[in-house]
Amino acid sequence: MSTESTQARAAETLTELILEIFRLNGRLIEAGDQLVRSLGLTSARWQVLGAMDRSAVPLSVASIARNKGLSRQAVQRLVKEMAKDGLVRFAANPHHKRAQLVTMTEAGRAAFAAAMTKQAPWAEDLTRGLSPDDLAQAVALLRALRARLERARDGGARPDDERCAGEASGL
Amino acid sequence: MSTESTQARAAETLTELILEIFRLNGRLIEAGDQLVRSLGLTSARWQVLGAMDRSAVPLSVASIARNKGLSRQAVQRLVKEMAKDGLVRFAANPHHKRAQLVTMTEAGRAAFAAAMTKQAPWAEDLTRGLSPDDLAQAVALLRALRARLERARDGGARPDDERCAGEASGL
DNA sequence: GTCGTAATGACAATATATTGTCAATTTGCG
DNA sequence: CGCAAATTGACAATATATTGTCATTACGAC
Numbered sequence: 001m002s003t004e005s006t007q008a009r010a011a012e013t014l015t016e017l018i019l020e021i022f023r024l025n026g027r028l029i030e031a032g033d034q035l036v037r038s039l040g041l042t043s044a045r046w047q048v049l050g051a052m053d054r055s056a057v058p059l060s061v062a063s064i065a066r067n068k069g070l071s072r073q074a075v076q077r078l079v080k081e082m083a084k085d086g087l088v089r090f091a092a093n094p095h096h097k098r099a100q101l102v103t104m105t106e107a108g109r110a111a112f113a114a115a116m117t118k119q120a121p122w123a124e125d126l127t128r129g130l131s132p133d134d135l136a137q138a139v140a141l142l143r144a145l146r147a148r149l150e151r152a153r154d155g156g157a158r159p160d161d162e163r164c165a166g167e168a169s170g171l
Numbered sequence: 172m173s174t175e176s177t178q179a180r181a182a183e184t185l186t187e188l189i190l191e192i193f194r195l196n197g198r199l200i201e202a203g204d205q206l207v208r209s210l211g212l213t214s215a216r217w218q219v220l221g222a223m224d225r226s227a228v229p230l231s232v233a234s235i236a237r238n239k240g241l242s243r244q245a246v247q248r249l250v251k252e253m254a255k256d257g258l259v260r261f262a263a264n265p266h267h268k269r270a271q272l273v274t275m276t277e278a279g280r281a282a283f284a285a286a287m288t289k290q291a292p293w294a295e296d297l298t299r300g301l302s303p304d305d306l307a308q309a310v311a312l313l314r315a316l317r318a319r320l321e322r323a324r325d326g327g328a329r330p331d332d333e334r335c336a337g338e339a340s341g342l
Numbered sequence: 343g344t345c346g347t348a349a350t351g352a353c354a355a356t357a358t359a360t361t362g363t364c365a366a367t368t369t370g371c372g
Numbered sequence: 373c374g375c376a377a378a379t380t381g382a383c384a385a386t387a388t389a390t391t392g393t394c395a396t397t398a399c400g401a402c
Contacts (some may be wrong), residue, residue: 006303011294013306018199020313022218023240025196027320028189029358030390044358047193062380069194074359076381081357098367098380123182126319130312132177135184138309141301142191148297149198200388201360215388233350245389247351252387269397270350349398358389368379 021142035122036115040085048078049087049104049112058091058101069146087111192313206293207286211256219249220258220275220283229262229272240317258282 032043041049051064059067065075079102082088087108090100104112127135203214212220222235230238236246250273253259258279261271275283298306 007295007298010298010301010303010306011291013303013310014294014298014301015290017306017310017313019218019221020310020317021192021196021199024313024317024320025192026240026389027317027324028192030324031320033390042357047190050190060380069197070358071360072380073361073382077358096368096380100381119186120182123185124178126316127178127181127185130181130185130315132181132184134308134312135181135188137305138312139184139188139191141305141309142188142195144301145297146191146195146198149195149202153198153201197359204360204387213387231350241388242390243350244352244391248388267350267398344402345400346402347398347400350396352394352396354391354393356389356391358387360385360387362383362385364382364384366380366382369377371376372374 031122035118036111039111039114039118040087041111041115044074044078045082045087046112046115048075048082049108049115052088052102052104053112058103060093060096060099060101062099064102082108202293206289207282210282210285210289211258212282212286215245215249216253216258217283217286219246219253220279220286223259223273223275224283229274231264231267231270231272233270235273253279 029043032046036042036046047068047070048064051067052059055063055067061076061079062072064070064079065072068075079088083090086105088102089105091103093099093101200214203217207213207217218239218241219235222238223230226234226238232247232250233243235241235250236243239246250259254261257276259273260276262274264270264272
């Protein structure tokens with residue numbers, strides 16, 4: 001064991017990290033579902049509304065998917081369902097006949113606002129006593145890992161995150 | 172902004188962390204699926220076999236679910252499917268007539284071993300250049316967060332992780 | 343032993359999410 | 373302009389996962 005390389009030990013720790021992410025992901029979705037259930041939302045719907053809320057301009061389904069790292073189809077399904085529930089609506093896209101723009105209805109904005117109101121004290125509770133630096137460092141590490149995974153997937157065709165970042169204010 | 176409390180900033184960072192976990196979770200499942208597809212496995216199946224591999228004794232479906240933080244039903248479905256594919260088999264449980272024990276078949280062990288062989292260089296590649304301390308600290312932070320979420324969910328009924336840890340060598 | 347409670351797996355319903363395919367549309371290059 | 377390539381949404385199939393319900397089984401208090 002003491003002859004093991006630093007690389008190998010780091011890789012083992014990565015494996016632990018991966019397994020922990022799987023578990024935590026489940027717990028977070030579960031907690032989010034509970035938190036916003038009474039608002040007619042779910043973690044997934046909330047996430048989609050979050051992408052729309054952050055953008056200054058209406059987004060297409062495909063843009064939301066890219067912003068959230070989900071597949072186009074997953075978002076499409078959620079958006080159509082939320083449209084049926086009156087949380088979002090479609091608007092014609094002057095620049096793209098096929099790709100309609102998704103906007104929140106008044107009900108959608110209200111539900112999202114209520115969700116964020118519920119989330120704030122929940123998040124403060126969860127962070128209580130944790131080091132802000134540790135949190136920030138963890139975010140940075142996870143971002144770095146994801147960047148590597150996406151680089152590998154896309155064949156090194158994306159030198160940075162400009163595409164997603166710029167898209168929030170574009171299309 | 173400068174009047175914002177440390178708590179509130181930490182909570183904002185936590186929100187970023189949560190969103191990053193959602194994304195990274197998707198990328199990891201995707202990468203895992205690709206890695207073991209040729210072995211007749213998926214990320215989910217791999218995860219289940221991993222729980223079985225780590226335990227010294229055969230586990231029941233419910234134990235695997237607890238170990239991995241999944242629902243009983245998710246594991247049940249995967250196990251039954253893998254049984255149909257000859258990767259695992261059921262054995263009678265002397266201590267519990269209803270809860271059969273799940274064991275890997277020779278094919279299951281071979282597939283799992285092949286998966287781990289593929290995973291090792293992949294993980295080393297992914298960790299290259301990352302600080303082992305950062306990785307370990309991130310694991311610790313995520314574990315702490317999950318513990319809080321589970322404490323909240325279970326109503327504070329579980330003072331520590333003894334239940335899951337002890338279960339690996341029990342039932 | 344008896345009885346209430348918890349654990350377990352079966353079954354069903356639903357939500358989430360990816361993959362693959364296709365046609366319509368847009369875009370960019372020549 | 374013309375045409376190949378990429379983007380986009382629709383549709384379908386499948387995988388993953390939770391929730392809820394139920395009958396059976398195990399366990400503990402008494």
